[in-house]
Each structure stands twice: as structure tokens, then as C-alpha cells.
Amino acid sequence: MKKLQEVYTEKLVTEIRKENEKAKASIKSSGISFTNPEAAAVAKIKMASNKVAENLVGKLIF
Numbered sequence: 001m002k003k004l005q006e007v008y009t010e011k012l013v014t015e016i017r018k019e020n021e022k023a024k025a026s027i028k029s030s031g032i033s034f035t036n037p038e039a040a041a042v043a044k045i046k047m048a049s050n051k052v053a054e055n056l057v058g059k060l061i062f
Contacts, residue, residue, distance in 0.1 A: 028034070037045075 024034070
């Protein structure tokens with residue numbers, strides 16, 4: 001069962017990534033541009049998300 005789940009998860013992730021790239025191209029074609037956040041901002045977001053994750057361990061059903 002786990003192997004089957006892994007196969008379908010991989011297929012699903014691949015399909016979602018293709019659709020995301022199509023959506024991104026569509027957004028760009030409408031004149032919207034994407035920017036990359038600065039490294040300091042990424043680090044700050046990661047620290048905050050890790051703190052939230054640590055606080056939720058054992059409190060949510062996953």
C-alpha cells in the first residue's frame with residue numbers, strides 16, 4: 001500500500017508542478033512580474049514557520 005501511495009504521490013506532484021508552471025506563464029503574460037525575496041526575509045519566514053510547526057506538533061491530526 002505504501003509503495004502504491006508513493007507512486008501516485010509522485011505522479012500528482014509532477015502534474016501539480018506542470019499546472020503551476022502553466023499558471024505562472026499565464027500570470028506573466030498578463031503583465032504581472034515575480035520577484036525573489038531577500039535571503040534575510042526568507043530566513044525570517046523559515047524561523048517563524050518552524051516555530052509554528054514546533055508548537056503544533058501533537059496538536060493537529062496529520
